[in-house]
Each structure stands twice: as C-alpha cells, then as structure tokens.
Amino acid sequence: MAKYIDLTQDNFDATIAEGVTMVDFWAPWCGPCRMIAPVVEELAEDFDGKAKICKVNTDEQQEISVKYGIRSIPAILFFKDGELVDQVVGAASKDAFADKINAQLA
C-alpha cells in the first residue's frame, strides 16, 4: 500500500525536485487538516508511481513553512520539477486535489 511521504528540512528539496509533487502543510491542532487527512492518504494510493503525495508538519518544520509563506492551513502546494505551480488554501474535496495533480501530469 502506497503511503504519503513525510517531508522534513532534510528531504524536502530533493523530493520536489523531479516530477509532480503535492505537499499538504498541516498541524495536529488544525481541525480542517484532520478532516482532509484521509483524502491525502487515498491520493497517495491513487497516484502511486505517478505523483508524489507528501505532508509537512508545520509545527515541526517551521523553516519550510516560513520559506513558502505558509500562514493558513491546511495549505496544499503543487510542485512540478521543483517549481511551485499551484496551491489551495483550506480544505477541499478529493476531486479538487486530484484535478490539480492531473493538470500537472498532463
């Protein structure tokens, strides 16, 4: 079963460098983040081998959060070959996230 990748300062840049990556910035105390957590897990399975589905715990990884100006979570950033190409602030449906990933895969 494919699982999402937990990103830290050590593996962030290397992970997003190639291909399509979705990164969910979240925190344990954030209600809407908890609600989209199952969606992120499903996306990790659905896009196994096609796109990387990742999570960043904003409590623990403050440097990454600051770098991308995260001030509101959940914030879902989409990268293609290392470049930020799209983002969603706030909870949304699985389809909405899948559409954004597919748009970058196309």
Added chain:
Amino acid sequence: MLDCAIIGGGPAGLTAGLYATRGGLQKVTLFDAGVLGGQITKSSEIENYPGFFDNTKTGLDFMESWQKQCFAFGLKHEYKKVARVEKVEEHFKVIFDNGEAIEAMTVIVATGSTPRRAGFKGEDEFFGKGVSTCATCDGFFYKDKPVTVLGGGDTALEEAFFLSNICSDVYVVHRRDEFKAAPPTLDRAMRKENIHLITNSVIDEAYGGMMGLDGVKIKNTQTDEITDMANTGLFVFVGLNVNNGVLKDENGDFICEMNEQGQVVVDLKMNTSLKGLFVAGDLRIDAPKQVVSAAGDGSIAALQVISYLQEMQ
C-alpha cells in the same frame, strides 16, 4: 430516482439525512463537495448546544460524532458540487458542476452560509496569507505574537478569547461603541488582560509583501486617526453571506421566493414556494445561525419530506 437529495453537509443537512433515513426513506443522498460538519468545525468552542458541555472540545470534535450517527440509517454521501436545482414536472433534477445530473422526488437545500469579507483594502490580496476567518486553523502561526480581530459579535469575541491564550496580545477592532456579543462572552473577553477592545474603528488597510501580510492600519471613525499595527495577523469575523447559488436557474433567476437579503422564504415546515423543495438552516429567512436551530430545521424539513412523499402516492 432518489426519494430525497440533500444539498449541504452541515448540521441542517446531516440532521435532515438522519431523520429522512431513520423515518424510512430508502434512497437519500447528501451532496457536499467539501468537508462535512459545516462552519462550526472551524470554531474553537461550542458552549450552547444542550447536552454537550465540554470546554476542552472544539467544534470539529463535536461534529465528528454527528457523522457516525447521521450515516447509521442508510444515508449516503457523495463528494459532488451541485451547480443548480431544477424542477421538472413533479420531481427535481440536481445538476452538478461537471454537467452530470441526478433526479430526486424532493430536495432539501442546506447550503448554509460562509464568512463575509469586510471589504477593506488588501483583504482579498492577503486572504490565506495573514488574513484569516479561522482562528483554530491559523492562530498558532501567531504564537506569542500580536493579532488583530475585526468584528463585534459572538464569533469575533469567542475567537478573540481563543487567540488570547496563544498570542501575546489580541486587538479587537469594532466599528461601533457597543458589542453585539452575548454578555458572558463579552465579560470573559473584557476580563482577559491581553485582549484590547478598540471601538468606533475599522480596518483601513491590510498591507504586506510577497511573504504575506505585514500589518494593518486601523482608522478611528470619529477622529479619522490612523493607527499602524505592524507585525500582526488579522482575523475577520463580520457576519455571514448565505450560499444561495444552487437555487438560481440558468438565467440567474431564483427558482423560489427569496427575501431582499437573498435568504429563502419558508414557512414553519420549511416549505419553500416551490412544492417539494425545502430549505433548512442558515439559508432560510430569520435564521438564528446556530447549530441547534439548524439541526432543528433539518429534522422539520425531513419529516415534511416524508409526509409530502406519502401524500403523492
């Protein structure tokens, strides 16, 4: 053909689903493209729902238990965004944003409301980048830092209190000199040393740069004096707009009777002016915008759907 299509998964829609399915309807589907639970899931506390009195629990904790119960009797949920509802002869067509549609004998619209924007300069530009409508989501980004709250109602002061336990100082900016919030909520905020109430004032401008909001300018409406509040996050709680879009036809006209504020005219049984179409929760006229009343509306609408379908047979 569904017995009943429910649009919206907040307290009104979930309760309608519970009552409709437990009341014997077999084919009931709730359509909501977002997260279930409604606006209360963004709230840091819920103190006025009888039977639930636990100040360690958030609005989200509270709504999690609803889902298990409301889906226990056969209610289905589909993650679909509804574009509009159309009456076709004796039944309804629910049309989704991707152009697909389903048919239903009855429809309960419980799409609720969303936080209103205040309309100051920079609000849209910095929304999600320092301007927020969710203290439980974003408060922790301002740990031990000052924040500004705009608004004078219950939500504004409840969330100001929540923020006061995280942030160094909370400046509550309100355009009037008196607050609308319930007395216990206002008292609690006034007793908190790091909550500062700034009355007769509005946000003149939110400013910042590439990395988001840097600060806000607060204007006193009596003296026109501007105070610069640097290094702050801004939380806006200035009321709600109803989500009535699904009730507009292709030409943008409403399919049922509305009032001037865009709320749906209903009777005490949640009947709209269109037979078989019911509305529950914040979207209706005179809605108190409370979880307990939205739930009440949902139950009334579902019971009415059941008797409407019996009469049709």
